[in-house]
Amino acid sequence: xxxxxAKVMDIVWANKNxxxxxxxxxxxxxxxxxxxxxxxxxxxxxxxxxxxxxxxxHSYQYTPVMGREEFIDYAIAETIVSLKADFPVAWDKARxxxxxANKGGKRKSP
Numbered sequence: 001x002x003x004x005x006a007k008v009m010d011i012v013w014a015n016k017n018x019x020x021x022x023x024x025x026x027x028x029x030x031x032x033x034x035x036x037x038x039x040x041x042x043x044x045x046x047x048x049x050x051x052x053x054x055x056x057x058h059s060y061q062y063t064p065v066m067g068r069e070e071f072i073d074y075a076i077a078e079t080i081v082s083l084k085a086d087f088p089v090a091w092d093k094a095r096x097x098x099x100x101a102n103k104g105g106k107r108k109s110p
Contacts, residue, residue: 017063
């Protein structure tokens with residue numbers, strides 16, 4: 001997830017649901033973004049299944065699919081899966097090193 005996507009998600013989580021116009025308002029407090037940039041980012045987040053979009057009157061309301069904590073758990077799991085797939089040899093070595101450290105690191109109670 002990119003930096004602007006993360007900022008948009010923070011704003012959506014804080015507001016539960018909002019329009020592109022409202023997200024643009026909050027983002028523009030820090031830096032100037034084009035309205036169309038914010039709209040593109042929010043639509044990308046819909047395609048990635050992080051937001052849902054529902055037409056309300058003449059605009060769309062965007063709502064998070066999962067809460068912040070759920071998202072963090074998801075992101076950590078996805079990172080681990082990706083690392084395991086991209087670097088299988090390093091993954092196996094890390095696991096064996098970790099297991100060896102855990103076996104050697106256990107101390108008996110006095």
